[in-house]
Structure formats: C-alpha cells, structure tokens
Amino acid sequence: MDVKLHVRLACDSDVEYIVSLIDRVQAQLTAAGSLQIIGPLSQALVAEYVAQEAAFVLEGTQGLLGSVFVRPVTPEKLPHLITWQLTDSELHPWFLQKLALEPEQQGRGLGFSFLAGVRTLIAQRDPQAHIVLDCWAGNDKLRTFYARAGFTLHGEFPEKDYQVAVFIQPVS
Template identity: 40%
Template sequence: MASSSYCTRRAIPSDAQWILETTARVQAALTASGSLQELAKPSLDEVHTSILNEDVFIFQDVMNNTSLGAVTASLFCPEAGHGSLDWGVGSSEKTWYLHSMMLEPAYQGQGMGVLFLKEALSLLRAKEGAGMVVLDCWAGNGKLKSFYERVGFVLHGEFPEEDYWIAVFVLKLDSETGHNG
C-alpha cells in the first residue's frame, strides 16, 4: 500500500452525510461480526458542529477521490460526554478525546487504519502542539486494543461501565515528532 495514494484531511461540511451513512455501514458490519462495540449515532447537526469546530478528520483514497474513513478528536470534556473523570487523566485544554473512528469495512485489516490514525494525530499535533490524546473501547475487543497499541497508544487502565468494562488508552504527542513523549 503506497501511502501517497491516501491522505488524511480535515472534514468539510459536504462530508457530513457521508459520515452518517458510513457510521451505519460500519455499525452493521460490527453487529454482523458479533462485536458488542457500538458507535455513537450523531445527528446531522452534531456532525456539522464537529466539522465546523475542525474536530473531524477524513481518510481519503486520492486516486479515486473516495472517502474511506473518519475520526473525531474533541477536547477532553467529561461534562460534554467526551471522556470520564473516573479515568484519572487530565482534562486540560491540551487533552483530546478521540472517538467515532471508522473505516469502510472493505478496507479494514489492510493496515490503512494505522496509516489513517497516525496521519490524523500528526495533523492534530501540527495544529494544536504537544498534548495528550485519550480514547476508550470495549475491553473485550482484543483486536481493537492491539490496533491502538500498534498506533502507539498505551493502555492506561480498564474501568467498569454499566454491565461491561472499557479499556482506556493514552498517547502523548511530542511537539517535535508527533510520537509518544
């Protein structure tokens, strides 16, 4: 896979409908595979707001001008549903909560997700500087946990939810390299 064939960019308003449709496709694939992972189901207005806040990144096949994935990096703000104080991670203006990561099902398992997420984190670091990125996933999803570790995230801990556990990962962005600090 030549990375020059793919790029990661900030989302624009015309991406909003595609994001909603892709959320439904990815959720259907997760459910069909037996996964208990559930994607958030944002409204069109919520997606537009995230795009206008420059929180959403799109992974694109440059040759075919086709969007393949999306991810949102919002300021870590438990009051707004972006993270939890129970996790024991900072909630300064330099801490982001990574969520709603998705890649078209046909493109999963080919290394594109790692490329996409690394590029999105690089764009985030370029705009915002050094900081910490926090994300969570269902603790029972070993494949997803391994994926986040390949990107460079470190397991911070596992925490109980209503009737399941979540794994929380952190990544420190270095202002110079974009890697763990």
C-alpha cells in the same frame, strides 16, 4: 489498497458520507455479532463536529475511506476523565471516538496511516496534546490495534455493567 493517502479536516460536503459510513460500519458490526455501537449518527451531530473542526476524513486516490472525531476535552466536557484519572492540566487531552473505515478496506493497515495523519494535524494545533480513547475492555482485536498504533494502555475502568480500556498517546 490506495497508495496515496491524505488525512484532512472534514468539511460540510463530507457530512453525508460520514453518516453513511457510520451506518455501513454499524451494519457490519451487527452482522458479525458485535455488541459495539457506533451509530447511527444524525447529520446535525456530524455537522456540529465538522463545524468544531473535530471531524477528520481519510482520502485515497479513489475517494473517501474513513472518518473519526477527535476534539479537545476537559473534565467538565468529558467527566470520564475524572474516573480515568486523566485530569492533569499538562495532558491537553483530545478525545478520539467513532473511528470508522470502509468495511471492505479494513485489515489493510489504513487505520495506522489514518491515526498517524490525525496525530500530525492535532500536533499542529496543540503540540502538547495527548489523544485519549476508550474501547470495551474485552475487545482484544481493537486493543491490539491501538497498541500497535502506538497507544499506551492507561488502565481499565468500570462503565455501567462492563469495563473499558483507556488508551493514551502524545501527539509529538
């Protein structure tokens, strides 16, 4: 594992990497029999997240190791906030999605460092922010990961023909 890790906003030159990473992670998920879908993503969509300063990357001494999208949301931008009962204006919700690490780097604790770095960067922009995320309620491994990363289970909510687990964490 790289000893020196750095989290930063993604830039235009990272777009191709992020698209490729999401493809590799999706292939790994599919090969493992997972029904989770995180990609593919178009370059235009990733470039939009980068332009909005809502894409972050994890860098190690050997290069890029991961990416994630986190952006401030309102019930108008993310209607699920209403279903999830997260409409309190004091929350300052930022929605986290598409967290991806290089497949060969997974399981080494990088995700915890990545999330901590993202939290720090968001706190600099919005000290009142709370990061909100969801995952399939039946994914015990991912639920355990988010709980170990300091997120609190807010609840389980229906989504089409399955349940999602919604987690929340203040940035400071």
